[in-house]
Amino acid sequence: MANKAFRDIQLMVKFDGSNYPSGKYGILMVLKKQMLLSLVDESETKPE
Incomplete structure (x- = not known):
């Protein structure tokens, strides 16, 4: 799974400030x- 995530990130356009x-x-x-978006957009709450 880590290899797939790394490959996805490599295919992204490099951020240069104008894009x-x-x-x-x-x-x-x-x-x-x-399946990590809920951690970033705070739709998943922190466990107690």
Whole structure:
């Protein structure tokens, strides 16, 4: 699984400061694919 995540990140457009929308979209798609988006967007609550 780690290899797939690393490959997905390698395929993303490199963020250079002028391409924020595409960089943001790429990060969100990788997080969603790896089922980690809920940790970032705070839709999953911290365990007690």
